[in-house]
Amino acid sequence: MDQERFDVIVIGAGQAGPALAARCGRAGMRVALIERHLLGGTCVNTGCYPTKTLVASARAVHLARRGDEFGFETGPVRVDMRRVKARMDGIVGAVRADVETWVRGMKGVEWITGHACFTAPRTVRVGERELKADRIFIDVGARAARPPLEGIDTVSTLDNASVLQLQEVPRHLLIVGGSYIGLEFAQLMRRFGAEVSVVERSPRLLPREDTDVAEEVQAILEREGVCFHLASECVAFAPGEATVRMRARCEPQDFWLEGSHVLLAMGRTPNTGDLGLESAGIRADERGYIEVDDQCRTSAEGVWAVGECNGRGAFTHTAWNDHEIVAANVLHGETRSVRDRIPCYALFTDPPLGRAGMSEQDVRATGRSALVGKRPMERVGRARESGETQGFMKVLVDAQTRQILGASLLGLAGDEVVHILLDAIASGITAAALARTMHIHPTVAELVPTLLQDLHPLQERA
Structure with a gap:
């Protein structure tokens, strides 16, 4: 040749x-x-x-x-x-x-x-x-990923690609995995009218995120009717009459869930x-x-x-x-x-989560002295006017240098507003300088300077 x-x-x-x-x-x-x-x-x-x-x-x-x-x-x-x-x-x-x-x-x-x-x-x-x-x-x-779970080849399963081919809304969608892909599909399918149950092996959703972020994301989806089974591991599948049966383990016992469809969201x-x-x-x-x-x-x-x-x-x-x-x-x-590059990404639930830089748990792991600012979205005028007051903004700042370390913005336009803080981290703008910057009213972004004007020490965990 x-x-x-x-x-x-x-x-x-x-x-x-x-x-x-x-x-x-x-x-x-x-x-x-x-x-x-x-x-x-x-x-x-x-x-x-x-x-x-x-x-x-x-x-x-x-x-x-x-x-x-x-x-x-x-x-x-x-x-x-x-x-x-x-x-x-x-x-x-x-x-x-x-x-x-x-x-x-x-x-x-x-x-x-x-x-x-x-x-x-x-x-x-x-x-x-x-x-x-x-x-x-x-x-x-x-x-x-398609893990070798017991009975997985005896039932029809969906992944992030095949779920896009559905012609009808599932009656009851079982989702294995409570991370980013699983949660986005959980919310959108619930809004389309499906009953949705999420099985996640960890004791909470989104292990990469801070506990307050994960808990608020869960609360938002639960208010819309999504059902969560945390600290529960999917261990087997079995076919039912026009259904899919899934056995999950939540110590000390197993339990069965029955749905019309199963979406595997267990990594890549x-x-x-x-x-x-x-x-x-x-x-x-x-x-x-x-x-x-x-x-x-x-x-x-x-x-x-x-x-x-x-x-x-x-x-x-x-x-x-x-x-x-x-x-x-x-x-x-x-x-x-x-x-x-500075880590940054978003969870595109509604409202979205925008992340930039270090999380609170990242900052704690360094042992450095830090400040934190946190405000609920109900304090944002634009969010109240839009009827979108779920979530909060959180920013972390180095206590000595006043450099911005990271941010978690869960709320209206959080995936867009977070770029203000991302750019500040990249360019070295201090929290004090950004706090003095005049932003347009009424916008979601205008709360960023206010957030940075109300910093307090990040307390050690009890």
């Missing part, structure tokens, strides 16, 4: 891959962009775009049911899941088409459809073709098992994530791994930042690192 020479091979067309291909192509390199399925990766096809479209539909349904609070009547609200899905499919299809147009127009880039597998260092086979390049970027993403598995990494000398950890250094370089010379498959971030924005880091270092001789 004759080898075809490229300057760059990009495996996977998620968020980072096409952007790297485009930049290398503009730099005059010959690039092969390989994708075996759909352009756009998880974000476009089974993640951000489709799920946030569903979240928007669910919020519209929820607001229509609250018409009496706002002074109007709508009558009974009926959800047509086929039309909801059609709206989602239309938006996703348009975005995917935009990505395809972008890729087809890239200078110096050949888009190859097929499965890529390493056969030797910096050598990849795709179908009947064998490609070789001095630089290879891997951007293959991850998929929903990287799409690396069939890449032939060993043939290229690329190391992966025990879970399959490709091991990289702080510049996304793998153990193999000339090979980088970006996006979710490298285990350094599970978000679209971290994948995009990976691409920026690699491009800066490889193409422009800079020295950027994943250690430079």
Whole structure:
């Protein structure tokens, strides 16, 4: 088999891959962009775009049911899941088409459809073709984990991708996993009219978050009718008559739940098992994530791994930042690192949670002296006017330097307002300087200076 020479091979067309291909192509390199399925990766096809479209539909349904609070009547609200899905499919299809147009127009880039597998260092086979390049970027993403639970193959289960294909609202959706994906689907399906039960093995939701945040998220969803079974581990499945039965363990005894559908939201598995990494000398950890250094370089010379498959971030924005880091270092001789970025993400329930920097438990773990400011959303005029007073704002500040350490904003526009604090952390603006900044009234953001004007010592736990 004759080898075809490229300057760059990009495996996977998620968020980072096409952007790297485009930049290398503009730099005059010959690039092969390989994708075996759909352009756009998880974000476009089974993640951000489709799920946030569903979240928007669910919020519209929820607001229509609250018409009496706002002074109007709508009558009974009926959800047509086929039309909801059609709206989602239309938006996703348009975005995917935009990505395809972008890729087809890239200078110096050949888009190859097929499965890529390493056969030797910096050598990849795709179908009947064998490609070789001095630089290879891997951007293959991850998929929903499917643990080997007893009876799991005797029932039909959903994951974050297949749940998007539902044509009808589930009668009773059982969700295994009380983290970010599970909670977003719990709320939106409940708003569509499903009965929803969430089984989570930890004693509380969202173990990464502070206890007050997790408890408030749970309270918000419980007020909408979502049922939680915490400190309960899913141990078995069994088919019922037109139902799915799930046995859960909450010491000292087991109990059974019965639903019409089961959604598995129990983590992610990287799409690396069939890449032939060993043939290229690329190391992966025990879970399959490709091991990289702080510049996304793998153990193999000339090979980088970006996006979710490298285990350094599970978000679209971290994948995009990976691409920026690699491009800066490889193409422009800079020295950027994943250690430079400040952790940030959101939980897109309604209201959303916006997170930036350190959590309270992170700060406590450092042993440093810190200050905290916390205000309920009912103190925010814009939230009261909008009828959206659930949640709170919390900010953490170094007691000595007055540098902002982190924030948790759970409430109306929390996923947007948190960027004020994220930017302050990144630029080194002190809490005192931000507290003196005049913000526009009436907005949610105007509470940020007020929040920073009322700091008090973070007390040690009893």
